[in-house]
Amino acid sequence: MADLIDHRFYGRRKGRRMRVRQKQDFNQLLPKFSFNLPESSRCNPKLFFSRPTKDIWLEIGFGYGEHLAVLAEYNPDIGFIGCEVFENGIGHLLSAIAEKNIENIRIFPQPAQPLLQRLPDQSIGRIFLLFPDPWPKKRHARRRFVQPETIELLGRILKDGGELRMASDDPGLITWITEHMMRSQDFRWLAGGADDWLTRPADWPLSRYEEKAINKGIQPVYWRFERLCRQK
Numbered sequence: 001m002a003d004l005i006d007h008r009f010y011g012r013r014k015g016r017r018m019r020v021r022q023k024q025d026f027n028q029l030l031p032k033f034s035f036n037l038p039e040s041s042r043c044n045p046k047l048f049f050s051r052p053t054k055d056i057w058l059e060i061g062f063g064y065g066e067h068l069a070v071l072a073e074y075n076p077d078i079g080f081i082g083c084e085v086f087e088n089g090i091g092h093l094l095s096a097i098a099e100k101n102i103e104n105i106r107i108f109p110q111p112a113q114p115l116l117q118r119l120p121d122q123s124i125g126r127i128f129l130l131f132p133d134p135w136p137k138k139r140h141a142r143r144r145f146v147q148p149e150t151i152e153l154l155g156r157i158l159k160d161g162g163e164l165r166m167a168s169d170d171p172g173l174i175t176w177i178t179e180h181m182m183r184s185q186d187f188r189w190l191a192g193g194a195d196d197w198l199t200r201p202a203d204w205p206l207s208r209y210e211e212k213a214i215n216k217g218i219q220p221v222y223w224r225f226e227r228l229c230r231q232k
């Protein structure tokens with residue numbers, strides 16, 4: 001199933017021209033805080049970090065990185081991997097890393113799918129996929145990040161009991177994600193009650209797209225799924 005993964009990236013790679021300071025941060029800091037995939041088939045994510053890490057958490061499509069930067073600051077013993085392709089967003093996160101002296105983030109500045117395929121089984125404790133592109137047209141549905149194959153990959157790399165957190169404000173995508181996740185045998189939805197998915201947990205920092213949705217009066221939904229324990 002994982003071989004059916006679509007490696008193409010359909011979104012924006014560049015936005016407005018970066019400010020001089022941002023461009024400088026981008027050029028100087030990206031080599032220090034990013035990594036490429038090694039030649040061998042599987043990579044050990046703990047080796048991307050200069051200090052020992054208690055666990056590795058992964059954010060896919062971090063946008064401008066607000067959520068990731070806050071989490072990294074509050075969890076210094078966790079190693080964070082952030083995947084993003086949009087250069088202005090990467091530049092913004094690098095500026096935050098420099099400003100706040102954040103040591104525990106590593107950036108994969110490419111589409112996340114090849115990284116997911118190369119991460120070992122049960123190597124990640126928590127995964128975040130916040131406000132992924134909705135691709136609302138029916139003919140673009142295959143461009144959505146959430147597909148049966150990516151759910152399978154996320155399930156493979158997550159540890160038993162690990163958590164997959166997702167959010168969206170797009171009605172079509174909310175239905176799509178809910179239906180696809182309910183079909184997976186690997187995950188259990190951690191909703192405590194009917195309104196549970198309308199409230200962002202306290203340990204879940206705000207992201208830029210979430211803020212935009214709220215400012216427009218749109219109610220986002222928040223999912224927390226637990227990776228079920230594998231049969232021994």
Ligand SMILES: C[S@@+](CC[C@H](N)C(=O)[O-])C[C@H]1O[C@@H](n2cnc3c(N)ncnc32)[C@H](O)[C@@H]1O
Binds near residue numbers: 009
């Ligand atoms: C709608 S934005 C949301 C950004 C951020 N998560 C937030 O909540 O503010 C979706 C982001 O996902 C990124 N993205 C889309 N497909 C991706 C992929 N395959 N790998 C990594 N990032 C991806 C896009 O570049 C874009 O920045």
